[in-house]
Each structure stands twice: as C-alpha cells, then as structure tokens.
Amino acid sequence: MTITTPSPYGQSQAETKPKLSQLCEHCHSRKAQIKRPKNLQKICKECFYEVFETEIHNTITNANLFHPGEKVAVGASGGKDSTVLAYIMKLLNERYNYGLEIVLLSIDEGIIGYRDDSLATVKRNQVQYDLPLEIVSYRDLYDWTMDEIVACAGIRNSCTYCGVFRRQALDRGAMKLGISHVVTGHNADDMAETVLMNLLRGDVARLEKSTAIMTESKGSPVKRSKPFKYSYQKEIVLYAHYKKLDYFSTECSYAPEAFRGTARELMKNLEAIRPSCILDIIHSGENLVLKPKKQRTQFRKNAKAGSKVPTEMEVRSDGSVSLTSAGFVDGNTCEKCGYLSSNKICKACMLLEGLEANRAKLRLEGDQSFVGAAKLTRTLENLSF
Numbered sequence: 001m002t003i004t005t006p007s008p009y010g011q012s013q014a015e016t017k018p019k020l021s022q023l024c025e026h027c028h029s030r031k032a033q034i035k036r037p038k039n040l041q042k043i044c045k046e047c048f049y050e051v052f053e054t055e056i057h058n059t060i061t062n063a064n065l066f067h068p069g070e071k072v073a074v075g076a077s078g079g080k081d082s083t084v085l086a087y088i089m090k091l092l093n094e095r096y097n098y099g100l101e102i103v104l105l106s107i108d109e110g111i112i113g114y115r116d117d118s119l120a121t122v123k124r125n126q127v128q129y130d131l132p133l134e135i136v137s138y139r140d141l142y143d144w145t146m147d148e149i150v151a152c153a154g155i156r157n158s159c160t161y162c163g164v165f166r167r168q169a170l171d172r173g174a175m176k177l178g179i180s181h182v183v184t185g186h187n188a189d190d191m192a193e194t195v196l197m198n199l200l201r202g203d204v205a206r207l208e209k210s211t212a213i214m215t216e217s218k219g220s221p222v223k224r225s226k227p228f229k230y231s232y233q234k235e236i237v238l239y240a241h242y243k244k245l246d247y248f249s250t251e252c253s254y255a256p257e258a259f260r261g262t263a264r265e266l267m268k269n270l271e272a273i274r275p276s277c278i279l280d281i282i283h284s285g286e287n288l289v290l291k292p293k294k295q296r297t298q299f300r301k302n303a304k305a306g307s308k309v310p311t312e313m314e315v316r317s318d319g320s321v322s323l324t325s326a327g328f329v330d331g332n333t334c335e336k337c338g339y340l341s342s343n344k345i346c347k348a349c350m351l352l353e354g355l356e357a358n359r360a361k362l363r364l365e366g367d368q369s370f371v372g373a374a375k376l377t378r379t380l381e382n383l384s385f
C-alpha cells in the first residue's frame with residue numbers, strides 16, 4: 001500500500017511505506033510499517049499503537065484531566081475522532097486504573113442522511129465497547145432540526161447555529177446524566193486551525209483560550225476537555241484504520257464554516273511543508289502573552305464608541321455570526337429557557353428568536369414549506385437578524 005505523506009522538506013511528494021527491510025526505529029527488532037505523520041519516524045504497527053496511546057496518557061496525566069471516581073461523557077458523533085477517543089478512553093481507563101465511569105453522549109442534530117447514519121455507528125460502538133449511551137436531540141430540546149434551520153436561515157450560518165445548539169445540548173445531556181465533564185475528539189489539527197483562525201480574525205479573546213486543554217464556560221457547570229490536543233488527525237485515522245475501528249467517515253452535509261475551511265486549507269499546506277508546524281502553532285498559542293484584560297476591554301470600548309456597535313448578534317462579511325456578550329454577570333439564568341447563562345438571554349434562545357422571526361415572516365408571505373426549499377434558502381440567506 002502507498003501512504004501519501006507530505007515531505008517535510010519543501011515540495012509535497014508521495015512517499016511510500018517504509019521498505020520491508022527497514023527496521024522499526026523504535027524497537028529496532030520488528031519491520032517498520034508506518035511512517036509517523038507527526039515526526040516521520042519509521043516504526044512498526046505495535047510501536048505506533050504504543051507511542052500513540054502513551055502520548056495521550058501523558059497528555060491526560062500532565063494536565064491532571066481526571067480524578068478517580070469521576071463520571072465522564074465522551075461526546076460521540078460516530079466520526080473517526082470521537083470513535084478513537086471512546087476506544088482509547090476505555091483502554092487507558094482500564095490500563096492505568098483512572099477509575100472513571102465512562103458514558104457515550106451523542107447529539108442528534110437532525111441532519112437526514114448524515115447524523116442518522118453516524119448515530120447508527122455510535123449504537124454499534126456502544127455494544128462493541130460495552131459503554132452506556134445517551135442520545136439527546138435538537139428536536140426535543142429546541143423543536144427545530146438542523147435541516148429545518150438550514151431551510152429557514154440558509155446554509156452559510158449553519159455551523160454557528162449547530163455549534164451553539166450542540167454546546168448547550170452536550171451540557172444538558174451531561175447534566176441529565178449527573179456528569180460534569182465532557183471529553184471531545186478535538187485534535188491537534190483542529191486546535192492549530194483555531195489558533196490560526198483567531199489570529200487571522202484578530203479575535204484576541206478567543207485566541208487566549210484556543211489552546212486550553214480544558215475549558216469551563218461562564219454559566220455552565222459542565223467542563224470540557226480535549227485528550228487529543230497533541231494528537232495529529234492523520235495518526236488518529238491511521239490508528240482507526242489499523243485497529244479496524246467501526247466509524248462513520250462521511251462529512252457533514254452542510255458546508256464547513258467558510259473561514260474555518262480557509263484556515264484548514266492553510267494548515268494542510270503548511271503541514272505538507274513542515275509536519276511539525278501543527279505542534280509549533282499550538283506551542284506558539286500556549287506561549288502568547290496578551291496585554292492585561294483591562295487595557296483590552298478599554299480598547300474594545302473605544303473601538304465600539306467610534307464605529308458600528310455590534311449588537312448581540314452580528315452577521316460578519318464572511319457569513320459567520322458573532323454573538324457578543326451584552327455585559328451581564330455570571331450565575332444568571334436565561335430569562336427565556338431558564339438554562340444557566342452569563343447573559344440575560346442565552347445564545348441558543350437568541351438564535352431561536354431569530355429563527356422564529358424568520359418563520360413568522362415566511363408565513364406572512366404565504367410560504368409554508370421549509371424542508372429542501374431552495375428558493376426560500378436563497379431569499380433568507382440575504383436576511384440578517
């Protein structure tokens with residue numbers, strides 16, 4: 001088999017699997033079978049499993065991610081990252097006696113032909129890994145599915161809606177299970193991509209948090225962590241492939257957020273020239289020293305006073321939606337849904353308000369059809385809330 005691995009020096013080139021005569025650079029006894037995307041080391045399958053698993057264990061222990069007796073939910077989408085995460089969490093928990101109680105938590109966003117198929121994979125994983133599974137749907141929580149949202153609000157902002165709703169849905173699902181820690185399959189590529197994106201957008205507030213392995217949002221009792229913070233996407237795929245894990249590999253039916261897609265392309269091009277750049281970008285993000293918050297807040301206030309003042313929701317020129325804080329304090333609950341929120345109205349309710357307004361507008365215009373309504377989608381893509 002030919003593995004297409006980019007050259008670390010200059011132009012991309014197809015590199016073949018190490019020659020069978022080459023010995024593993026790790027154990028020096030077995031034949032090398034894999035060239036590690038992270039450092040181009042030629043190693044055997046067994047050593048690859050060992051280094052890959054040990055690096056994740058080291059990430060977990062260095063960051064003190066868990067404590068014995070803790071109940072942890074694995075955000076399980078059925079995709080490669082979270083499938084490998086569920087497998088590895090179970091494996092490491094048993095190997096190193098973390099003492100965790102692990103549950104699979106899936107969100108059904110209501111995307112026909114995508115999420116229904118990937119959830120079927122999670123249901124098989126539940127049996128394969130012998131882990132309990134909880135499924136929470138947007139339909140039950142918000143009375144909207146993503147298919148309906150896209151038909152109503154257009155495809156351009158779909159990632160924003162989905163991201164806000166999923167975050168809250170994961171929290172709600174975890175709280176329902178009495179769990180206050182969710183782990184997700186976000187990997188090193190995702191993290192480097194986020195650093196780049198925030199840097200390119202000048203989003204200093206997000207830049208500061210983008211390399212955190214554990215995050216706790218204001219107003220949420222559920223913390224999140226990323227045990228794959230230093231794991232390369234390509235290695236996760238190789239691991240899933242060689243371990244023959246059962247995962248769903250189709251991309252989401254809705255286009256990725258435009259700007260993230262561009263940052264991803266940029267990352268891939270950089271990785272092709274210099275594989276270590278993924279870790280280097282994360283390292284740079286970790287070591288960025290930002291101005292003290294007070295000065296930055298003042299700077300933002302001045303900028304706001306002199307220019308267009310962003311309201312609670314702003315549709316940016318690249319099509320993404322920015323939800324800005326209205327300045328309320330921690331510990332509030334949303335006035336509409338009662339869910340914990342640092343704002344008067346939680347982000348999910350703000351988005352739902354916009355959707356309901358659009359739905360009402362469409363009804364006034366006499367158009368009742370939502371699902372698959374291309375004309376409607378085009379019209380609504382020009383609307384902002």
Ligand SMILES: Nc1ncnc2c1ncn2[C@@H]1O[C@H](COP(=O)(O)OP(=O)(O)OP(=O)(O)O)[C@@H](O)[C@H]1O
Nearest residue numbers: 075076077079080081082083105106107184185186
């Ligand atoms: N529907 C979902 N239900 C539960 N967790 C989810 C869901 N979607 C995403 N996640 C969590 O968020 C992580 C990042 O999701 P993202 O949509 O960026 O997908 P991805 O990089 O393709 O990951 P995966 O391969 O696991 O689908 C996933 O690894 C998973 O842990």
